[in-house]
Amino acid sequence: MSQHTLPPLPYAYDALEPWIDEQTMRLHHDKHHQVYLDNFVKAVTGTPFENLTATETLRRLAEVPENIRTVVRNHGGGHVNHSLFWEIMAPNAGGTPEGAVAERLAGTFGSFESFKETFTKAAVGQFGSGWAWLVVGPGGSLAVTATPNQDTPLSAGQTPILGLDVWEHAYYLKYQNRRAEYVANWWNVVNWRKVGELYQAAI
Numbered sequence: 400m401s402q403h404t405l406p407p408l409p410y411a412y413d414a415l416e417p418w419i420d421e422q423t424m425r426l427h428h429d430k431h432h433q434v435y436l437d438n439f440v441k442a443v444t445g446t447p448f449e450n451l452t453a454t455e456t457l458r459r460l461a462e463v464p465e466n467i468r469t470v471v472r473n474h475g476g477g478h479v480n481h482s483l484f485w486e487i488m489a490p491n492a493g494g495t496p497e498g499a500v501a502e503r504l505a506g507t508f509g510s511f512e513s514f515k516e517t518f519t520k521a522a523v524g525q526f527g528s529g530w531a532w533l534v535v536g537p538g539g540s541l542a543v544t545a546t547p548n549q550d551t552p553l554s555a556g557q558t559p560i561l562g563l564d565v566w567e568h569a570y571y572l573k574y575q576n577r578r579a580e581y582v583a584n585w586w587n588v589v590n591w592r593k594v595g596e597l598y599q600a601a602i
């Protein structure tokens with residue numbers, strides 16, 4: 400992942416309608432994500448982290464100089480989190496996963512439905528701004544976690560393969576305070592094929 404350019408959305412701004420509206424996607428991608436990226440680049444420019452990928456820098460957050468660590472955590476985290484978020488959504492998506500990730504989900508959570516319940520609880524229950532995650536740990540293990548703000552599981556040694564943004568900027572225009580409805584509808588745009596690829600890459 401280049402840390403200097405905003406990756407374009409891999410689909411049209413209105414492609415996730417009716418579940419996620421065009422105006423939200425425009426603001427979220429073009430404005431919010433751009434700000435995270437700009438502040439991250441500004442912080443690492445002229446440091447030894449300038450030429451690393453953003454992913455690598457966030458994995459090595461503990462090594463980042465203290466005077467820029469908070470900016471890297473918040474804005475670098477915002478950059479990598481949103482870059483993943485755009486990728487794991489798609490139009491005409493949703494449904495259920497297939498292959499290795501599907502097997503591991505069923506093995507870990509009992510069933511896909513019970514995984515969904517666990518993840519939904521993490522997303523709805525995250526107090527304030529943050530994210531819900533499906534992460535890969537040692538041995539290809541899977542776990543559901545949540546993080547506050549823009550903290551990324553990368554900094555905790557995990558590889559996120561599915562993430563749900565529950566900041567109000569992700570849903571407020573369409574759903575106002577109804578986060579649970581946003582989360583329930585979001586399953587309709589999850590790109591399981593991409594999640595499966597990310598799982599393969601992580602193991």
Ligand SMILES: [Fe+2]
Nearest residue numbers: 431564566569
């Ligand atoms: Fe966001």
